[in-house]
Amino acid sequence: MTAIPEIPGVVTADQIRATGAAIAGMQEESGALPWFPGGQTDPWDHIESAMALSVTGFHAEAEAAYEWSRRKQRHDGSWPIRTVCGTVEDAGTDSNFCAYIAVGVWHHYLITADDAFLQRMWPVVWSAIDCVLRFQRPDGAFRWGGDHRTGAMFGEALITGNSSIFQALDCAIRIAAEVDQPDEDWIAAHAKLGAAIRADIEREEWEIFTPPSEHSMDWYYPILGGAVRGKVGQELIARRWDEFVVPGKGVRCVDHRPWVTGAETCELALALDSLGDTADAIELIASIQHLRDPDGSYWTGLVFADGKRWPVEKSCWTSAAVVLAADAVSRTSVANGIFRDVRQSLVVTPRDEEPATVL
Template sequence: MEIPAIAGVLTAEQVLATGAAIVGMQEDSGALPWFPGGHTDPWDHIESAMALSVTGFHAEAEAAYDWSRRHQRADGSWPIRTVAGRVEDANIDSNFCAYIAVGVWHHYRITGDTGFLNRMWPVVWSALELVLTYQRPDGAFRWGGDQSGAKFAEAQITGNASIFQALDCAIRIAVEMGQPEEDFILAHAALGAAFAERMDTAFEPPSEHSMDWYYPILGGAMRGERAQQHIAERWDEFVVPGWGARCVHHRPWVTGAETSELALALEALGDTADAIGLIESIQHLRDPDGSYWTGLVFSDGKRWPVEKSSWTSAAVVLAADAISRTSAANGIFRDVRQTVLDLR
């Protein structure tokens, strides 16, 4: 299969090496931890699996999805944090649970494997049915809860933007399965209205992290002129020319994953040149083995944390795919629909 490349920035061979580096971090169980010996969370696990699909490691990607299928709890959730099969944080993050829909739709778009979709549809359905119980009357989703059934009140911008994309993917899967799901459609519409009409009141105020800035675009909840203005307002606050994007606005620390996700958001708006510039700016994080270091404190030139994370490498691969429009799933972020009520 064709591997993504960005002319003058990344060759196909380099992107393939990044996929292979992620494979090298995968546990025998199929889990994709943050780094060898580190913890696995159900969101970053899926992001890493998506990069494996893009780089042709389909068996390894399906092993990751099988891990999700086998480790899903009876209520449709996954623990927030697992280390080598041992649960370290049993609580529930609604966004973490919803993201399975994005990964499953992405892998299906690349492979066309209906058997895979049939196996994973019950997993997606169960996860999203659980996630819907976290939606508030104003359309926003509570960020999480515990095993007793208690739900935390706060609705966070980043998590909700990601859930918006997950709902769109879940709706697409349901239609493909011939089982359109009304509840998913209505939940997607209500969340979209929260972003469009009451973003300042429905969600917690934006934090110091860049994710709260660009995620409404990355997740597809914001497009057009409004999105362009939204990016422009804080560009100088987060983007450091030649280095990448800051993770936290007041710290001299750029991170590969946030920079790549910002590039994905820009590409979704049609700003391909700036997206390419961002990916080029973080090649200082690339290791000879093809993996990427998590971040760099540019004020003193030190890598921090001192780890090569699977999800950082994955974000670079997904950005390269979107920019080059290589795989059949390269539009997974660009093509998120802002309304799907016409499917009712």
């Protein structure tokens, strides 16, 4: 029987199980996990939602989601950015979206210890990471995306996406080791990316990555993805805490707007937990329980200036973020450290750079 996360005084195990059921209820027959029924499916949020299904004991539904990823992967290892009810609406490639399959597969394997699942998904992970590594620039950063038709790549490297790729590479390296097929290129790419992220963060200048936007994700993701930890991470959080955190309500998605969102709040909680600030993480999770619906799902956000939920949707990935944060702070599932345990450095072997067409 699956142990379900709970946070005393904040959310019960029965409530978290209901959240998992709400996510499963949004799943399409194909296995896709859209933002909401009838909405778009993107490869990253689809995997995050599958991870929440694994945590809450919906293993068959999670595996149906991974099977969707396996079937829909293109020959070059990528997935379309946006699919709606089975129809591709944006055929472009996002390097971060493609990398995240490694996080989900490793997470599900930790929970289930299913060797057959790992062997089935290994070619998918290998192809995806092989695709993603083509986007790495000589300075270690990854270009955010490209044109699937021509293979040309966009030059910008975004800090949020790169931070997530850092975690994905760590999980991919773990998978490769588990199937006894270690890849030195992946290890070298991971090291080079981590060094690039830390260089910009520590000097507080953006020479490698595009300067952070007004969105809170650009603030905490270097910690959430695992490239930044310790004192540097603590200082990074302190730097913009008052801009984004609204006590008792949650975390702003955008620094100047009176709008808090459940997913960003729970992601920040995961980042704080990875720094050892679990008490503050729990307080953040508690602060967005006003977004909980009686059916177990969570509304995306609240405009606290007028008390209105916006957008008027209960998003699959918001519910997933709550589940993953609850699992992390409660130390419940075997995979509860999927964010906390990201390794900052590995033994590296240099690899040759591959030229890329840059738009």
